Amino acid sequence: xxxxxxxxxxxxxxxxxxxxxxxxxxxxxxxxxxxxxxxxxxxxxxxxxxxxxxxxxxxxxxxxxxxxxxxxxxxxxxxxxxxxxxxxxxxxxxxxxxxxxxxxxxxxxxxxxxxxxxxxxxxxxxxxxxxxxxxxxxxxxxxxxxxxxxxxxxxxxxxxxxxxxxxxxxxxxxxxxxxxxxxxxxxxxxxxxxxxxxxxxxxxxxxxxxxxxxxxxxxxxxxxxxxxxxxxxxxxxxxxxxxxxxxxxxxxxxxxxxxxxxxxxxxxxxxxxxxxxxxxxxxxxxxxxxxxxxxxxxxxxxxxxxxxxxxxxxxxxxxxxxxxxxxxxxxxxxxxxxxxxxxxxxxxxxxxxxxxxxxxxxxxxxxxxxxxxxxxxxxxxxxxxxxxxxxxxxxxxxxxxxxxxxxxxxxxxxxxxxxxxxxxxxxxxxxxxxxxxxxxxxxxxxxxxxxx
Amino acid sequence: xxxxxxxxxxxxxxxxxxxxxxxxxxxxxxxxxxxxxxxxxxxxxxxxxxxxxxxxxxxxxxxxxxxxxxxxxxxxxxxxxxxxxxxxxxxxxxxxxxxxxxxxxxxxxxxxxxxxxxxxxxxxxxxxxxxxxxxxxxxxxxxxxxxxxxxxxxxxxxxxxxxxxxxxxxxxxxxxxxxxxxxxxxxxxxxxxxxxxxxxxxxxxxxxxxxxxxxxxxxxxxxxxxxxxxxxxxxxxxxxxxxxxxxxxxxxxxxxxxxxxxxxxxxxxxxxxxxxxxxxxxxxxxxxxxxxxxxxxxxxxxxxxxxxxxxxxxxxxxxxxxxxxxxxxxxxxxxxxxxxxxxxxxxxxxxxxxxxxxxxxxxxxxxxxxxxxxxxxxxxxxxxxxxxxxxxxxxxxxxxxxxxxxxxxxxxxxxxxxxxxxxxxxxxxxxxxxxxxxxxxxxxxxxxxxxxxxxxxxxxxxxxx
Numbered sequence: 063x064x065x066x067x068x069x070x071x072x073x074x075x076x077x078x079x080x081x082x083x084x085x086x087x088x089x090x091x092x093x094x095x096x097x098x099x100x101x102x103x104x105x106x107x108x109x110x111x112x113x114x115x116x117x118x119x120x121x122x123x124x125x126x127x128x129x130x131x132x133x134x135x136x137x138x139x140x141x142x143x144x145x146x147x148x149x150x151x152x153x154x155x156x157x158x159x160x161x162x163x164x165x166x167x168x169x170x171x172x173x174x175x176x177x178x179x180x181x182x183x184x185x186x187x188x189x190x191x192x193x194x195x196x197x198x199x200x201x202x203x204x205x206x207x208x209x210x211x212x213x214x215x216x217x218x219x220x221x222x223x224x225x226x227x228x229x230x231x232x233x234x235x236x237x238x239x240x241x242x243x244x245x246x247x248x249x250x251x252x253x254x255x256x257x258x259x260x261x262x263x264x265x266x267x268x269x270x271x272x273x274x275x276x277x278x279x280x281x282x283x284x285x286x287x288x289x290x291x292x293x294x295x296x297x298x299x300x301x302x303x304x305x306x307x308x309x310x311x312x313x314x315x316x317x318x319x320x321x322x323x324x325x326x327x328x329x330x331x332x333x334x335x336x337x338x339x340x341x342x343x344x345x346x347x348x349x350x351x352x353x354x355x356x357x358x359x360x361x362x363x364x365x366x367x368x369x370x371x372x373x374x375x376x377x378x379x380x381x382x383x384x385x386x387x388x389x390x391x392x393x394x395x396x397x398x399x400x401x402x403x404x405x406x407x408x409x410x411x412x413x414x415x416x417x418x419x420x421x422x423x424x425x426x427x428x429x430x431x432x433x434x435x436x437x438x439x440x441x442x443x444x445x446x447x448x449x450x451x452x453x454x455x456x457x458x459x460x461x462x463x464x465x466x467x468x469x470x471x472x473x474x475x476x477x478x479x480x481x482x483x484x485x486x487x488x489x490x491x492x493x494x495x496x497x498x499x500x501x502x503x504x505x506x507x508x509x510x511x512x513x514x
Numbered sequence: 515x516x517x518x519x520x521x522x523x524x525x526x527x528x529x530x531x532x533x534x535x536x537x538x539x540x541x542x543x544x545x546x547x548x549x550x551x552x553x554x555x556x557x558x559x560x561x562x563x564x565x566x567x568x569x570x571x572x573x574x575x576x577x578x579x580x581x582x583x584x585x586x587x588x589x590x591x592x593x594x595x596x597x598x599x600x601x602x603x604x605x606x607x608x609x610x611x612x613x614x615x616x617x618x619x620x621x622x623x624x625x626x627x628x629x630x631x632x633x634x635x636x637x638x639x640x641x642x643x644x645x646x647x648x649x650x651x652x653x654x655x656x657x658x659x660x661x662x663x664x665x666x667x668x669x670x671x672x673x674x675x676x677x678x679x680x681x682x683x684x685x686x687x688x689x690x691x692x693x694x695x696x697x698x699x700x701x702x703x704x705x706x707x708x709x710x711x712x713x714x715x716x717x718x719x720x721x722x723x724x725x726x727x728x729x730x731x732x733x734x735x736x737x738x739x740x741x742x743x744x745x746x747x748x749x750x751x752x753x754x755x756x757x758x759x760x761x762x763x764x765x766x767x768x769x770x771x772x773x774x775x776x777x778x779x780x781x782x783x784x785x786x787x788x789x790x791x792x793x794x795x796x797x798x799x800x801x802x803x804x805x806x807x808x809x810x811x812x813x814x815x816x817x818x819x820x821x822x823x824x825x826x827x828x829x830x831x832x833x834x835x836x837x838x839x840x841x842x843x844x845x846x847x848x849x850x851x852x853x854x855x856x857x858x859x860x861x862x863x864x865x866x867x868x869x870x871x872x873x874x875x876x877x878x879x880x881x882x883x884x885x886x887x888x889x890x891x892x893x894x895x896x897x898x899x900x901x902x903x904x905x906x907x908x909x910x911x912x913x914x915x916x917x918x919x920x921x922x923x924x925x926x927x928x929x930x931x932x933x934x935x936x937x938x939x940x941x942x943x944x945x946x947x948x949x950x951x952x953x954x955x956x957x958x959x960x961x962x963x964x965x966x967x968x969x970x971x972x973x974x975x976x977x978x979x
Contacts (some may be wrong), residue, residue, distance in 0.1 A: 094629040115776070117788070118779050118780070118783060119775065119776070119779045121779075121783055122768075122778070122779035122780075122782035122783050122788065123779075123788065123790035124788065125782075125786070125787060125788040125810070126787065127783050127786040157783040178667075292772075292793075294772075295772045295791045295792065296790075298772070298775070299775040299776055299779050299789075300772070300773055300775045300776045300792070301776055302776075305772060305775070364809060364810050364811065364812065366809070366812070412535055476954060477694070479621075
């Protein structure tokens with residue numbers, strides 16, 4: 063760790079105003095539970111149970127029992143109101159020291175990566191020495207809300223002082239108010255589902271059905287191969303009888319994928335719908351965690367150091383007025399991130415682009431190769447460049463593993479850190495990875511990791 | 515997994531009924547808890563010449579018995595030297611019979627009859643321990659006869675005992691002396707409640723290797739500072755081993771197959787150790803667990819090969835997958851891991867390897883040819899591996915459990931299970947912790963003189979030796 067910066071010519075200012083030098087935040091490892099398609103193995107598991115299970119597996123892997131960590135940060139996209147302190151409650155139910163602080167954070171599908179950024183930055187600033195980032199989501203155990211009408215009546219009745227006033231409140235109830243509101247993944251401002259939004263983008267970029275199916279197949283094949291090779295032996299801990307992601311199809315083929323009927327973009331005029339259940343991620347349940355630390359903290363405990371957290375950039379796009387596709391924000395975040403770090407797309411050993419839909423990955427890649435887009439939208443002089451397919455999602459991604467919204471970031475960060483560590487050990491040279499995650503609301507979060 | 519019958523005959527109306535009907539009444543065994551006194555009352559030490567009544571021509575008092583009595587007194591035990599020294603209504607917590615000086619069968623008469631006079635006054639879960647010397651081919655016929663004869667006496671006495679009392683023997687061989695650390699260690703283990711389900715066993719001490727624990731809490735935390743790996747630690751006996759080793763002070767690396775990872779994590783968190791998801795049949799499993807232990811904990815002192823599977827089938831119906839998988843997990847993996855551990859030269863000085871054998875491997879069991887091949891194989895393996903580790907003060911031993919109450923034995927049909935439980939001197943199945951206690955003893959520094967041995971934890975099961 064470098065010494066604190068002080069000016070030699072002037073006397074030291076009061077200690078409270080000294081700026082700590084930025085130090086490395088490293089990824090020690092991760093743990094997640096296998097991801098399960100909604101309504102399957104984790105049908106009755108809550109977010110808190112799943113996140114606690116992922117956390118307990120992490121604690122067991124690294125011997126953190128009774129350890130007071132700097133912070134545990136994570137969240138869930140679909141969350142019950144009773145889970146206001148979801149992550150803190152999970153910590154209290156874990157083997158960690160109960161004096162470990164925690165907070166909930168939520169940035170749609172980017173939650174896990176945003177949590178990683180938050181934990182890493184506090185470590186880099188010296189505000190904490192260790193932390194866990196992660197996320198959890200369940201569609202199976204999602205909250206169902208009462209109608210706006212019933213909610214108002216119930217609140218009014220609760221505040222009523224007399225029985226008469228209470229009865230008066232209930233008298234306002236209409237039969238239609240009794241219909242529950244299940245959760246939806248539609249964008250509140252457009253009323254369109256994420257898939258319908260992506261169908262528009264897919265059509266704009268002319269992404270073919272074949273290209274999407276090929277990417278989906280590669281995802282399944284890569285993930286299956288990684289499981290076979292034991293890659294996940296120290297990244298995944300079984301939960302509720304599941305020891306592998308149950309969305310993974312080892313017997314998938316282009317022929318099988320080609321037979322699926324399109325589900326999105328069927329009403330888009332003048333285009334052939336191409337997005338199917340095979341090349342879109344299913345609704346998924348699961349949880350993931352990543353352990354981050356300063357180098358000193360890890361060394362004191364003889365813990366491994368897989369990778370260094372280098373930098374991160376988030377972006378957002380105006381999809382509401384049709385200026386950009388809903389899931390295109392990473393296309394904007396990455397050029398800024400690369401510029402700040404003096405890197406090009408060719409400088410990465412691994413590129414991890416979250417597969418919300420196969421076409422999300424393909425539209426982002428196409429955008430970076432497109433001269434007009436890069437000049438007009440990104441303000442660059444030339445296309446950003448091409449991502450070599452051999453470095454893209456090499457151990458599979460969300461199309462195969464599934465995508466429990468807030469848990470995806472932790473899955474990608476932990477797996478990528480391990481890939482970097484393995485690559486550096488094989489080649490004896492540093493390795494670098496780019497992570498890109500798109501999210502609802504036109505959001506995107508991206509990050510760079512390097513082998514430690 | 516609970517023995518309902520045992521509970522019923524030990525409580526309330528059913529206890530009375532069982533008594534009247536003369537039903538077998540297995541006792542609730544005294545089991546170890548930290549801080550528990552070593553024994554519950556006075557301990558009698560008998561030796562050569564301790565005849566009853568004292569014979570006028572009795573040989574001179576036995577110096578070996580004096581030495582043993584001295585060791586026990588040093589632990590603060592109430593040691594007495596004559597059966598008559600028990601107050602009215604008192605009970606012996608233990609009787610140690612020192613027979614190292616016996617030269618011919620006639621020498622057994624005095625001490626054995628003296629022992630016999632105490633048997634009606636042995637406390638519940640009391641202890642009989644013999645100390646003798648192993649017969650060697652160089653012994654004269656009379657000497658050999660008395661030494662081997664002691665084995666027969668001990669095994670028979672053990673079958674006579676009631677109310678959870680056990681009888682076990684310490685056999686000195688080679689250069690081992692009475693003052694060796696392992697003799698003290700075994701005396702203490704056999705007298706204590708840690709050996710609750712060890713009965714009718716003779717354990718050979720072959721050298722004075724081993725280290726006595728330091729003063730203070732040394733006997734309470736014999737594995738303090740040690741790093742131990744336990745395979746198959748996710749459940750059953752493996753989980754119990756992890757807990758007992760951790761209780762004794764070890765940092766435990768809990769190993770199991772990735773598919774058992776959730777149960778494994780729970781055990782690891784309970785014992786404040788680490789979880790390593792690893793298939794022991796992987797070709798590099800030994801190297802990987804060694805690397806994990808060294809990187810994370812700095813050294814590796816104890817390896818417990820507990821992981822094992824059963825794929826029972828009569829040999830007439832045996833299939834290759836059933837045979838091969840049992841052999842692969844239960845013995846081939848252990849052999850390969852030991853090879854890698856020994857070849858690395860990175861095991862700590864005085865390292866301990868303890869393997870799980872089985873009474874099925876000793877006595878044979880219908881429908882378990884594959885399992886018996888692997889478990890008898892373990893016995894052969896420890897005999898041959900022990901000498902390889904001896905130069906660095908290390909040992910390799912096996913523990914052979916009999917009927918133990920686990921998820922595995924809970925799957926045996928109810929009636930068969932009831933019968934199997936009663937087929938030992940203690941008339942009950944053992945608990946996973948009983949196996950774990952014996953493993954913890956063999957893993958401790960004091961047990962350095964016990965090498966290449968097989969210790970049964972079977973309540974003196976009727977089958978086998």
